[in-house]
Amino acid sequence: MNAKTLWWIVAVLVLVVIALWGNRFQRQLVTPEVIETAIAQAGCDLQQTPCTVPFEDGNSVTLDILPKPIPLLSELQLNVTLSDPAMHVDPNTTGIKASFVGINMEMGFNWTTLHAQNKQRYQGKAILPICTEKRMQWEARILIDTPKGVKTAVFPFYTLKKYPTKSEE
Numbered sequence: 613m614n615a616k617t618l619w620w621i622v623a624v625l626v627l628v629v630i631a632l633w634g635n636r637f638q639r640q641l642v643t644p645e646v647i648e649t650a651i652a653q654a655g656c657d658l659q660q661t662p663c664t665v666p667f668e669d670g671n672s673v674t675l676d677i678l679p680k681p682i683p684l685l686s687e688l689q690l691n692v693t694l695s696d697p698a699m700h701v702d703p704n705t706t707g708i709k710a711s712f713v714g715i716n717m718e719m720g721f722n723w724t725t726l727h728a729q730n731k732q733r734y735q736g737k738a739i740l741p742i743c744t745e746k747r748m749q750w751e752a753r754i755l756i757d758t759p760k761g762v763k764t765a766v767f768p769f770y771t772l773k774k775y776p777t778k779s780e781e
């Protein structure tokens with residue numbers, strides 16, 4: 613093995629280490645430690661009404677997505693209401709985060725921060741990407757930084773492609 617080959621091997625190893633470390637660092641930034649994950653009450657349809665997620669301590673969070681029906685590729689209004697104003701750590705400095713996850717299809721990583729209207733109500737905007745599926749299953753995940761740690765509220769919902777072609781009906 614000559615010196616040039618050895619240097620290449622060292623350089624590649626250094627890059628791999630940097631990449632692994634960067635990936636871990638990035639995950640820590642966007643995925644804080646979650647102490648509880650709760651899911652919306654069964655049967656609630658975000659396409660029709662706001663939905664509520666109850667946590668173990670009796671507090672709950674309600675999400676509404678407007679307009680209805682929930683469209684793709686157009687600006688959505690997210691309204692989050694906390695049952696208890698003391699639930700979120702510091703409404704003045706930290707917003708509540710919302711993410712949208714594609715369930716029946718990988719739809720990338722969509723994050724948005726909601727801003728406090730008051731200590732109980734938070735608002736934000738989001739746009740869902742265009743999808744090739746006629747019916748797309750999503751989860752809206754609301755991350756709340758509570759005094760005890762981050763709690764995640766999961767709201768399953770679906771979107772329908774606006775103009776289905778004849779062959780898909």
Ligand SMILES: [Cu+2]
Nearest residue numbers: 717743744748
């Ligand atoms: Cu999709």
